[in-house]
Amino acid sequence: MTKIQQIIRQYWPYLLLIILGLLVYASSLGNEFVWDDEEQIVLNQAVHSLNNWGEFFKSSTFNAGGGAKAGGLYYKPLMTLSYAWLYTLSSGRASWFHAFQVILHLANSCLLLSLFYWLIKNKYWPWPEKANNQLKTILPWFLATVWLLHPINVEAVAYIASLQDVQSFTWGMLALHFSLRAPMRWWRYLLTGLLLLAAVLSKETGALFIPLVWLGTTLWPNLAKSSTPSSAESPKKSSSRQLRLAKESELIYGGLLSFVVVLFYTWLRFGYAQLGLQSHGLSPITRISLLERLMSVPKIIWFYLRTFIWPDQLTIAQHWHVESLSLTEFWLPLITVLLLAVIFAWLTYQQISKKNWVWLFFIVWFGLGMGLHLQIFPLDMTVADRWFYFPMAGLLGMLGVWLTPWISTQLTTWKNYALVIGAIVVLALLGARSWMRIQNWQDSLSLYSQDIQANPDAFDLSNNYGVALFRAGDDQAALNAFKHSVEVAPHWWTNWNNYGVLLEQQGATESAQQAYAKAVENGEYYLAYENLAKILLQSSPESAREFTESALEKLPYNYTLWFVYLSSLNELGETELALPYAKTLAEQTRVKEFIELYQSMLETP
Helix, strand or coil, X not given: CCHHHHHHHHHHHHHHHHHHHHHHHHHHHHCCCCCCHHHHHHCCHHHHCHHHHHHHCCCCCECXXXXXXXXXXXXXXXXXXXXHHHHHHHCCCHHHHHHHHHHHHHHHHHHHHHHHHHHXXXXXXXXXXXXXXXXXXXXXXHHHHHHHHCHHHHHHHHCHHHHHHHHHHHHHHHHHHHHHHCCCCHHHHHHHHHHHHHHHHHCHHHHHHHHHHHHHHHHCCCCCCCCCCCCCCCHHHHHHHHHHHHHHHHHHHHHHHHHHHHHHHHHHHHHHCCCCCCCCCCCHHHHCCHHHHHCCHHHHHHHHHXXXXXXXXXCCCEXXXXXXXXXXXXXXXXXXXXXXXXXXXXXXXXXXXXXXXXXXXXHHHHHHHHHCCCCCCCCCCCECHHHHHHHHHHHHHHHHHHHHHHHCCCCCHHHHHHHHHHHHHXXXXXXXXXXXXXXXXXXXXXXXXXXXXXXCCCHHHHHHHHHHHHHCCCHHHHHHHHHHHHHHCCCCCHHHHHHHHHHHXXXXXXXXXXXXXXXHHHHCCHHHHHHHHHHHHHHCHHHHHHHHHHHHHHCCCCHHHHHHHHHHHHHCCCHHHHHHHHHHHHHHHCCHHHHHHHHHHHHCC
């Protein structure tokens, strides 16, 4: 047997997993930048050079628009650093970003499968002694492949701005593997802590791996290095004492490790970057009280479970919330969720009574992931497919543990064939549905035109659809989309700015100016500042000067505002005041407009 044949025979589950993943996700490599990809990558000058890496740890993720640092509410410096690295390598080609994300997803699937195998190999996963060894290989592989191919994960893989979810999961899974498998030595705690910190710095929910690592190492400590048993003790007593001391050590050192990771992240975010916790207050779910949000919890839970079972309705920008205690909106989801909770509680009681701690591990995994997305703390959407990326791994682990006693019994030949055929059909359907969903992510127009049908009142989706229509040349449809967006969300700023652009293009200058002013009032949007400054310059250089002077205090590096400011000074006859600034900007930026403005000032008598 050749070495290649040996590798294939030993690692065929991983190789087959990767092949299936590539067959489904390879089509995403040709997709474009969409949605938040534009503000976080395409228009975000900071990520166009790795030289700015230090700034990523001082700010958020969105295009600064001339501000002192990147905007946004979240702290994900490792995600931004990855963007800069990929942008430098690819010169901004979207295919490289998509390829990187697909590779990480494949790696995550392999890590999940490896965790399942490790639990089975060490007899933590409760397989009967007489169980078929092939089933021990096939069932975990099937579960990991479901996670790999499931359509609800397409958003996390095909949407570049969701790199945070995939990357955070990679670091967290590496930390979990390392903490469970490495011997109990100081460097193990150090590397586990660094990996956990990387998970949190990729996305805040990476912190969920901290209790998982703590729980896992406490339940199953690695005894490669623990207390040395006394020679007077019996082997059985010595082993029991060794295990007890190892668990106590893990509780202490794991707790200390968790504290250090959280403390360092807290200092980085709140101290170094000075980025606090806040909500943008845009989504309807963020604009209601906690009590009102709690009314939506049953339907949110049911949404994820239903989509896991039957992923037919996949859409972005879901902003619904339950407004009344109606039968379909509240009571039916509540009754369904309560019944499922009773079943889970009964299963948990059964498993814990048998000391089946792997069930406890996976139900904690699932519970942590779900609990963080139930709107106890308001999020920027009600639900999102990508938010199920973490909890679904725990759910599949629970499903596997529950299926094990049944599937590991001696099955008849026809039942074996039925199981295999059924598994193939399930994977084929999931893969086909994921492939179809990936096609929706080809470009902005494909995505928004598809999802707007199921989500016509999503204020951001309506706005984004208008942008896609505008770029496609359908100005009237774009204007209607922007108008609908401002009607649904008059408190936003991006939709008002875009609405103003279409109004200005149609000659409604006064209405456009009012729209730009509304955008500035709502959120100090950098494009609204630029557009309002330019429209003021046409009608009143004095007003343009006053406005840009104020705007430059907030956006000191915005070249458009500087150009309008210097142009207004020039038109007001204050060329001597503007000349030094014009010279500096012309020399530093080498932008044609600044050079021409500077030359015209030199020619002014």
